Amino acid sequence: GESVGLHLPTLSVQEGDNSIINCAYSNSASDYFIWYKQESGKGPQFIIDIRSNMDKRQGQRVTVLLNKTVKHLSLQIAATQPGDSAVYFCAENSGNTPLVFGKGTRLSVIA
Amino acid sequence: DAGVTQSPTHLIKTRGQHVTLRCSPISGHKSVSWYQQVLGQGPQFIFQYYEKEERGRGNFPDRFSARQFPNYSSELNVNALLLGDSALYLCASSFDPPRVEAFFGQGTRLTVV
Numbered sequence: 001g002e003s004v005g006l007h008l009p010t011l012s013v014q015e016g017d018n019s020i021i022n023c024a025y026s027n028s029a030s031d032y033f034i035w036y037k038q039e040s041g042k043g044p045q046f047i048i049d050i051r052s053n054m055d056k057r058q059g060q061r062v063t064v065l066l067n068k069t070v071k072h073l074s075l076q077i078a079a080t081q082p083g084d085s086a087v088y089f090c091a092e093n094s095g096n097t098p099l100v101f102g103k104g105t106r107l108s109v110i111a
Numbered sequence: 112d113a114g115v116t117q118s119p120t121h122l123i124k125t126r127g128q129h130v131t132l133r134c135s136p137i138s139g140h141k142s143v144s145w146y147q148q149v150l151g152q153g154p155q156f157i158f159q160y161y162e163k164e165e166r167g168r169g170n171f172p173d174r175f176s177a178r179q180f181p182n183y184s185s186e187l188n189v190n191a192l193l194l195g196d197s198a199l200y201l202c203a204s205s206f207d208p209p210r211v212e213a214f215f216g217q218g219t220r221l222t223v224v
Contacts, residue, residue: 036215041217043215043218089153091153099156103151
């Protein structure tokens, strides 16, 4: 079946450095992608989204890159802060299909 | 404005029992979706309701059911609980039938013993 997965389960970065979280997806029909942040004991929090007609989108300190050729999605966090420590999920869908989430990457920020 | 609210926040049930989880969407949102998140995994889609009608159902057994009320709040019911039903149950709401599950509640942590 279709799946969304992540390359690395954990990522540790020094405070102030940039973080890059990667995600691979297998459904070539996927045309909408979202990154979520989930802190302990909380529900997923929307960070940024991107549609398949784009290859880059920027938000506040975050950038999402989409490479449809290799079905790869990444989330870049600039100047990572301790408050960025969380589990990050990518999710995708196409048309009216429900969101499919990956397993998540835990980001740990070292002060 | 209140976000998506879920109740209860935590729940312990015994195998074989049933459980009802509740969700109130953000005011003005007509679509509610339910997800199950097992520890260490991403959320998995269970149901989507829009305007009180089921719009989608994930790969879950018939023990799982849901409904949406005229005020757009929703209930998720699980019968004959199994140990494997232990998970965080998340509710998400959106205005339109979602392409964007932008707003999640804090979840209900269900433990089946």
